[in-house]
Amino acid sequence: MANGLDDVVAAETVLSDVDGLGGRLTIRGHSLPELAGRWNYAQVVRLLLDGFFDDLPGDANLTRALGQARADVFERLLPSLPLLASLDVYSAMRAGMALLPDGDRLTDALLLIAAPAVLTPALLRLQRGEEPIAPDSRADHAADMLRMLSGSVASPALASALDTYLVTVCDHGLNASTFATRVVASTLAGLTSSVLAGLGALKGPLHGGAPGPVIEMLDAIAEHGDAAGWLRDEVAHGERIMGFGHRIYRVRDPRVDVLKAVVRQLGGEGETGRRLAFAETVEQAALDVLRVAKPSRSLQTNVEFYTALLLEAAGFPPSAFSNVFAAGRVAGWIAHAREQQTTGRLIRPQSRYVGPVPDLVA
CATH class of the missing domain: 1.10.580.10 (Citrate Synthase, domain 1)
Structure with missing residues (x-):
């Protein structure tokens, strides 16, 4: 079954x-x-x-x-x-x-x-x-x-x-x-x-309820100051890294690059641009941490990650x-x-x- x-x-x-x-x-x-x-x-x-x-x-x-x-x-x-x-x-x-x-x-x-x-x-x-x-x-x-x-x-x-x-x-x-x-x-x-x-x-948080916690994660990492360290601690405690991994995709979610490009167009030199630059740093750190911590699984960026940035920039809580x-x-x-x-x-x-x-x- x-x-x-x-x-x-x-x-x-x-x-x-x-x-x-x-x-x-x-x-x-x-x-x-x-x-x-x-x-x-x-x-x-x-x-x-x-x-x-x-x-x-x-x-x-x-x-x-x-x-x-x-x-x-x-x-x-x-x-x-x-x-x-x-x-x-x-x-x-x-x-x-x-x-x-x-x-x-x-x-x-x-x-x-x-x-x-x-x-x-x-x-x-x-x-x-x-x-x-x-x-x-x-x-x-x-x-x-x-x-x-x-x-x-x-x-x-x-x-x-x-x-x-x-x-x-x-x-x-x-x-x-x-x-x-x-x-x-x-x-x-x-x-x-x-x-x-x-x-x-x-x-449910395993489906569409997940983009919101991406913002909480980014804020927590910004306050902590060490993206890789924060992410390693979360993985070590069995926590899910929000915005990464997908039930179907074993490679990068194709929606990610579409939304990332849209956020980049909005960014410029303002707050959205700074937020995007920080998120890209977190994204790379998360991919590196997950690759080491879970080598048998392909945990790539999913649609939730850049959805959160786009909707935040649009003014939605x-x-x-x-x-x-x-x-x-x-x-x-x-x-x-x-x-x-x-x-x-x-x-x-x-x-x-x-x-x-x-x-x-x-």
Whole structure:
């Protein structure tokens, strides 16, 4: 039996392929470098959803429809925001999305795709004593998310950086949250039920819950003053080095260099540039320490490491990093849910009982 379902093929998909040995990510026939920084998020949403909704419009109309969906989410959920804001920001986003219609139409899908981008800034503003800002339905999706967070129009470079991030994390094979989404979708539950399953899985620190601790690690190393020494101590005590190692990739995660390049473009001589230079020093020290401490394992930099730097530069607190991950990944979840509903069947694996056996009465 494969522990953790390793190497078990649970679905056939046209959506994405993760080549762990070659370090390549393919999304609907396109390599990640073809998409990241060249296609905007709305275009990639259309790519993912193509064939799963009969009324899917072209790129321009889908951009407008997604903008209208942001406005609709804000109007629907505004009365609930003060109560939601009493929760942690991820749980609050998830609870807000649970209030959306649980259908399987394109309009339902677009509300779910819009929701993290609307709810996350609104909740963060409420939690720091500020009023939520309504979406601009005419704006680009990533740029509008940043405007709703800060209250001012983001620079083109920052908006492009966040947009590239959303594209980079939009889908990634049959990971834990996507599998959870497909399991629920296979029961023919609605898209909201399916996405909520993905959100539940994404919250865990072994999945999307990990980028925030990268910032804590960098801050701890900066205070300590000796990156290699701090890292060796963590490994010696059995602690995980955040931002390194991946269940699938045995070489460098291809998303790392995309995000590192984006952060470098933002950096310049300011605080982001200094932060990047320090992070690169920590990255090399971590790779050296892990190579010596765990020579039998290939523990390379993963997407979490530079995600943390990018989202920090964009103004999101570490507590909301998983929210922004969800804002990118939700389109992939919906595509997988629709694929499962239209081409798959009820997912019902077998288990092997290993507990005690009762005495049988003759």
